[in-house]
Amino acid sequence: MLYGKEHVQRYRETNGQEGHDWNNTTVLLLTTKGRKSGRPYTTPLIYQKHGEDHVVVASKGGDPDHPQWYKNLLADAEVEVQVMGDKFRARARTASPEEKPELWGLMTRTWPDYDEYQKKTERDIPIVVLERVG
Numbered sequence: 001m002l003y004g005k006e007h008v009q010r011y012r013e014t015n016g017q018e019g020h021d022w023n024n025t026t027v028l029l030l031t032t033k034g035r036k037s038g039r040p041y042t043t044p045l046i047y048q049k050h051g052e053d054h055v056v057v058a059s060k061g062g063d064p065d066h067p068q069w070y071k072n073l074l075a076d077a078e079v080e081v082q083v084m085g086d087k088f089r090a091r092a093r094t095a096s097p098e099e100k101p102e103l104w105g106l107m108t109r110t111w112p113d114y115d116e117y118q119k120k121t122e123r124d125i126p127i128v129v130l131e132r133v134g
Contacts, residue, residue, distance in 0.1 A: 007044040015085035019044065025110045028054060029082040030130070032092075035075035043069045047083070047130075048106050054081060054090070054130040057107050062120030070126060081130055088132050095127040103127045 011019030011029055020027055022044075031042045045056040058070035073079055073092040081090045095103050104127060108114045118125050 004044075008042045011044065011082070016083065020084050022046075028056070030056065030069060030092075031080040031082075032069050032072035033076050033078075035072050040080075041069060041072065043067075045069075046107070046111050048110050050103060050106060050129070052132065054083065055095075055103050055107060056128045056130065057111075057114055058126040058128055059114055059117045062117030062125075064121050064123055066123070066126070070128065073128070078133075079130065081132075089134050090130040090132050093129050093131070095129050099129070100127055103129070 007019050007022075007027070008029060011027070025046050026048070027044045028047045029042050030045050031040050033039070034041055047054045047056050049055070058067050060067040074094075077092045079090050079092045081088055104114070107127065114125070
């Protein structure tokens with residue numbers, strides 16, 4: 001089972017042949033710029049496609065605080081995404097309240113634990129839409 005830095009390394013080395021399909025769902029690599037350090041940080045995240053966009057969840061397992069990658073993209077919405085061998089720039093945005101119910105349903109169908117994570121925290125877990133640019 002791949003996790004964290006090893007997951008990122010194997011995904012990159014194999015263009016997602018190892019790491020894209022994970023625990024009966026799909027994973028992309030999201031690279032954000034550190035809001036304090038300016039350094040790139042890459043996180044493997046469960047995703048689903050919604051039209052042309054990719055959708056991820058800032059769940060942090062139901063922790064009361066947002067994940068660092070989400071805080072980073074709030075400071076700088078220009079991110080890099082890798083899906084299998086496809087690497088592209090994207091603009092990240094938090095789904096609107098109107099969009100969220102549909103997207104939450106999409107994501108909980110692929111990873112039902114998101115519902116449990118939301119029950120564990122008073123934080124409204126954000127859904128992030130990654131829109132390809134350029």
